[in-house]
Amino acid sequence: MEIKHSQFKRCDLVRLSGRLDSATAPLLEEKLEEITEAGRFRLVLDLGDVDFISSKGWWVLINTQKKCKRFNRGEVLLVNVQPQIRDSLELVGMGKYFKIYDDVASAVGSF
C-alpha cells in the first residue's frame, strides 16, 4: 500500500493505492494517527487506486472517523470508492458513517 499525504489550509488529503487488509491497515493507522495527533481532523481520503478493503481496513477508517468527529467540524470524507468496495461497506451497514464524494475537489471544497 502506498500512502501520499498533502496538507491544505483547511484539510488534509491522503491518497491511497493498493490493498487495505490486515497486513497494510497498521501502516494507514500510523499515518492517520500522525495527522490527528498534529491536531488536524478534516481529512479527505482518496481511495481511487485502492482495489481491496477488508474489515480490518474499515475499522481503521471508522476509528479515525470517531476521533475526528469529536472535534468541531472534523470529519473523514471518502472519495472515489470503487463499486465492489462500496457494496461491501453498505452490506455491513458502515456506509452511513461516511460521506462519499466522486471527486477530490468537491470533498476538499466541502470543508
Place this chain on the structure above:
Amino acid sequence: MAKVFKTDRRLFAGRYDSLNEIREFVAEAAQAAQLDSQGIYAIQLAVDEACCNIIDHAYGGEGRGWIDCQVDVRSDGLLVTLIDQGRSFDPERVPPPQIGKPLKAVKPRGVGLYLIKKMVDKMEYRTIAEQGNMMRLFKRKG
C-alpha cells in the same frame, strides 16, 4: 451434481503477509470458474476475512500455524475449503454486528463472519478430529 473441473491446494503460513497470495490464488480459481468481477471480489473478501479469523482467533496471532487452502473449480461455481489446526468456534454463537448503531457505539465484533456469510452463497464450518477446523465457502457463478 456439479462437475469438478480442477482442484488445486496450497499451504500458507498463518500470517497477514500471506493474505495477498491467498487472495490471488483464490482469484485465479474464481476466474477459471467463470465468476464475474463482483463474484471474484466477494469470494476474495470472504476468504480474506476467514483467514484473518483463523490467524487472530483460531491461532491467537501470526506465525502460529498453517492455513490449508483448497480450491475446486466446479461447473456451478467455486468452492474454497480452508483448514486450520487452531482453536475451533461455533459460528452460531458469534453475535451479529451492531448494524445501525451510532458511530460512537459501533464495535468491530462479528463483522468478519457476517461479511463472510453475506459474500458467499453457502458457508459450512465443522471440526474434524484428525484434520482440524474446516470452513467451506461456495460462490455460485453467474
